[in-house]
Amino acid sequence: MTVTAADSxxxxxxxxxxxxxxxxxxxxxxLVLALIGLTVQLGAGCARLMVVGPPFQVPDVPNWIAGPIGWTLAVCYLGGSWAVVGATPGDRLLGVCVSDRAGRRLRTVRALVRAAVSVTFPLGLLWIPFSKHRAALQDLVVRSAVSYDRDYG
Structure with a gap:
C-alpha cells in the first residue's frame, strides 16, 4: 500500500x-460538441446577416470542410479537457477521470493523441468488457486509465 503525503x-x-x-x-x-457546432454556425449566420443583410441564412459548409473541422474541434475539446482538468464535462457528470496509469494527469501530447484515437475509433470503447483492467483502445495506445473519481465516491 502507498501512503499519501498529506497524512499517514x-x-x-x-x-x-x-x-x-x-x-x-x-x-x-x-451533445456538448454538437451544441458548440450549432453555436458556431448560428454565429456565422449572424455575422453574414450583419455584412450581407436579410434574409438570415446559416452557411452551408461542404462535408469535405465540415468533417475535418469537426474532428479537430472534438480532438481539441477532449484533449484539452483531459490535459487541463483530467476530465471532460461528460466525465465529470458521470464521476470519472482520465489519468496515466500512475494516477497523474495526462500531459498535453498524450491527451491529444488519446483524443485523436477516441474520435477516430469511437468503437474502441467496446474493448472495455474484454480487458482485465477495463481499458479501451485509446487507453492501450497511450497507456492511460479511466477511473471513478474519488471526489465523487
Missing amino acids: RPARRARPAGIVSRGLAAVVDA
Whole structure:
C-alpha cells in the first residue's frame, strides 16, 4: 500500500470505470460538441446577416470542410479537457477521470493523441468488457486509465 503525503492513511486505489459510465460520458460530450457546432454556425449566420443583410441564412459548409473541422474541434475539446482538468464535462457528470496509469494527469501530447484515437475509433470503447483492467483502445495506445473519481465516491 502507498501512503499519501498529506497524512499517514493508506491511499485508496481508484476503481476502473466501466463501459456504461464511459459510454454515457461520451454521449454527453458528443451533445456538448454538437451544441458548440450549432453555436458556431448560428454565429456565422449572424455575422453574414450583419455584412450581407436579410434574409438570415446559416452557411452551408461542404462535408469535405465540415468533417475535418469537426474532428479537430472534438480532438481539441477532449484533449484539452483531459490535459487541463483530467476530465471532460461528460466525465465529470458521470464521476470519472482520465489519468496515466500512475494516477497523474495526462500531459498535453498524450491527451491529444488519446483524443485523436477516441474520435477516430469511437468503437474502441467496446474493448472495455474484454480487458482485465477495463481499458479501451485509446487507453492501450497511450497507456492511460479511466477511473471513478474519488471526489465523487
